[in-house]
Amino acid sequence: MKSAIHPEYHPEAKISCVCGNVRVVGSTQKAIAVELCSSCHPFFTGKQKLVDTARRVEKFQDRTAKKEAASATQGGKKRKVAKRVARRDAARATAEKETSEA
Numbered sequence: 001m002k003s004a005i006h007p008e009y010h011p012e013a014k015i016s017c018v019c020g021n022v023r024v025v026g027s028t029q030k031a032i033a034v035e036l037c038s039s040c041h042p043f044f045t046g047k048q049k050l051v052d053t054a055r056r057v058e059k060f061q062d063r064t065a066k067k068e069a070a071s072a073t074q075g076g077k078k079r080k081v082a083k084r085v086a087r088r089d090a091a092r093a094t095a096e097k098e099t100s101e102a
Helices: 056-074 075-100
Strands: 010-016 022-026 033-035
Touching: none
Parallel strands: 010 033
Antiparallel strands: 010 022
16 A cells, blocks of 8 residues: 555544534544534434525425426326327217117
8 A cells, every 4th residue: 555645534533513413433534514414314303404505495396386387288298198098088989889879
């Protein structure tokens, strides 16, 4: 192993979270600051917590609402396929009635 290329290892590096939780672990950095940790992350806590500084969540919700509104008025591919299937079934039903009457 080369001796001059490896970073210095700090066995007691402190990781501090925004929620105030501090943990001591080994790392190549002396101190690490994080926004979410296992004590405050929604996956581990089960609570909804949005840490959004750039309004990404609201922008995403606005985009999806616009898409849903547009698809409701225009009719998407699924709606067109459903109409086509309904027409085909109705045509088959009338054809069966005509053959049974004759």
